[in-house]
Amino acid sequence: MISQGNFLYRPLEIRSYKGHAVRFKSLCHRLGFVFEMTTISAPSEPHRAVRWWLICVAALIALMVLVGGATRLTESGLSIVEWKPVTGTVPPLSEAAWAEAFEAYKKIPQYRELNSGMSLSEFKTIFWWEWSHRLLGRFIGVAYLLPFLFFLWRGGLSGELKRRLWLLFALGGLQGAVGWWMVASGLTARVEVSQYRLATHLLLALLIFAGIVWTVRRLKERPQIAAPARLRFTSALLLVVTFVQIYFGALVAGLRAGRAYNTWPEIDGAFIPAAERLWFETPWWRNMFDNVLTVQFEHRMTAYALFVLALLHAIDAVGSRAGAAASGALWLFAAVSVQAVLGVLTLLNQVPIGLALTHQAVAIVVLTLAVMQVERLASRQSAQAQPRVVPVSQPG
Numbered sequence: 001m002i003s004q005g006n007f008l009y010r011p012l013e014i015r016s017y018k019g020h021a022v023r024f025k026s027l028c029h030r031l032g033f034v035f036e037m038t039t040i041s042a043p044s045e046p047h048r049a050v051r052w053w054l055i056c057v058a059a060l061i062a063l064m065v066l067v068g069g070a071t072r073l074t075e076s077g078l079s080i081v082e083w084k085p086v087t088g089t090v091p092p093l094s095e096a097a098w099a100e101a102f103e104a105y106k107k108i109p110q111y112r113e114l115n116s117g118m119s120l121s122e123f124k125t126i127f128w129w130e131w132s133h134r135l136l137g138r139f140i141g142v143a144y145l146l147p148f149l150f151f152l153w154r155g156g157l158s159g160e161l162k163r164r165l166w167l168l169f170a171l172g173g174l175q176g177a178v179g180w181w182m183v184a185s186g187l188t189a190r191v192e193v194s195q196y197r198l199a200t201h202l203l204l205a206l207l208i209f210a211g212i213v214w215t216v217r218r219l220k221e222r223p224q225i226a227a228p229a230r231l232r233f234t235s236a237l238l239l240v241v242t243f244v245q246i247y248f249g250a251l252v253a254g255l256r257a258g259r260a261y262n263t264w265p266e267i268d269g270a271f272i273p274a275a276e277r278l279w280f281e282t283p284w285w286r287n288m289f290d291n292v293l294t295v296q297f298e299h300r301m302t303a304y305a306l307f308v309l310a311l312l313h314a315i316d317a318v319g320s321r322a323g324a325a326a327s328g329a330l331w332l333f334a335a336v337s338v339q340a341v342l343g344v345l346t347l348l349n350q351v352p353i354g355l356a357l358t359h360q361a362v363a364i365v366v367l368t369l370a371v372m373q374v375e376r377l378a379s380r381q382s383a384q385a386q387p388r389v390v391p392v393s394q395p396g
């Protein structure tokens with residue numbers, strides 16, 4: 001730990017890769033170089049590679065979420081009715097294979113009730129969307145696992161970092177299973193997938209994404225920001241509300257609830273709709289997941305809450321002169337505002353694919369900024385406790 005003015009430097013990973021970083025730093029000290037805050041925090045070489053690898057995986061996950069959104073918005077998600085993790089990589093290569101895939105699709109309720117009479121070329125379009133989504137999922141698995149194995153083999157990762165990375169890998173595997181669980185819900189009785197499962201699928205994808213963003217941030221040494229505990233609390237609350245809002249957004253998407261009540265700020269003729277229309281299903285809580293009006297209403301209300309919270313947090317951060325946390329709070333507030341405007345436009349225009357995908361993309365931006373803000377304000381002591389720290393005087 002290095003103390004400088006108001007700042008405490010608590011590196012996540014002090015152990016050097018085969019001692020190179022320590023030797024480099026002591027050489028610099030011997031040569032009389034003074035490390036600036038930024039250079040002191042520059043990661044040692046192996047961690048630079050780990051950070052870039054994780055940033056690439058996070059970018060791939062964001063792309064995956066968008067391809068998943070396009071797959072849903074083009075109603076393509078049920079076009080492949082089986083799950084073959086390895087052989088499914090190969091698409092139909094002959095006319096006979098295409099006919100077979102099309103025949104399998106014709107057996108599910110979605111074809112019979114919504115797409116009966118669809119041509120083979122129309123089927124191919126929805127097939128390619130779903131196939132690309134699954135292929136990208138497999139690619140992310142490989143893009144995660146191979147470099148991870150390499151880093152494990154090369155050494156230099158702390159026990160805590162390894163545990164985190166294994167956990168993220170396991171969650172990625174679980175996400176594949178949740179994806180199939182979601183598709184399976186639309187193959188027998190329903191014409192589309194269950195909105196609960198779709199929301200779980202999106203939430204898990206974004207939990208993994210958030211975990212990676214957090215890990216990337218923690219791999220770089222940064223000064224502890226001296227900020228009131230209140231700011232820490234509101235940043236954490238903002239992150240929780242963002243996740244709740246994403247979950248509700250996925251329910252809106254899964255229920256196609258954005259194609260109804262296309263007015264704003266009124267919904268069903270009022271700012272707050274009639275209670276008997278909001279809560280007519282029993283038990284009452286089912287309305288929160290099943291009732292198109294209630295689901296859209298809760299997504300709007302949570303958006304307003306997020307907006308007010310982000311505004312108060314930004315005012316507080318600027319007023320507290322919280323340095324990087326003040327600019328982080330302003331960026332977060334700006335992103336939430338843009339996202340709210342996009343949500344309203346998506347709704348008023350009855351969910352055109354371009355706007356809906358932009359709304360989804362900016363949700364990822366909001367989440368990224370919210371994670372960064374919590375991480376920025378969070379105590380850096382926990383990170384210190386995790387890695388193995390080799391005292392300078394210890395031999396070897």
Ligand code: HEM
Nearest residue numbers: 069246249250252253258303339340343344347356360363
């Ligand atoms: C301000 C914070 C907001 C966040 C973080 C957010 C997030 C999301 C997310 C993650 C989805 C799911 C996208 C998908 O699964 O494809 C969604 C869907 C949706 N949101 Fe929002 N939203 C916000 C505000 C709003 C507002 C203010 C409105 C309108 C008043 C709105 C209207 C919609 C609509 C209509 C959909 C369904 C789009 C579709 O079917 O693809 N959102 N939102």
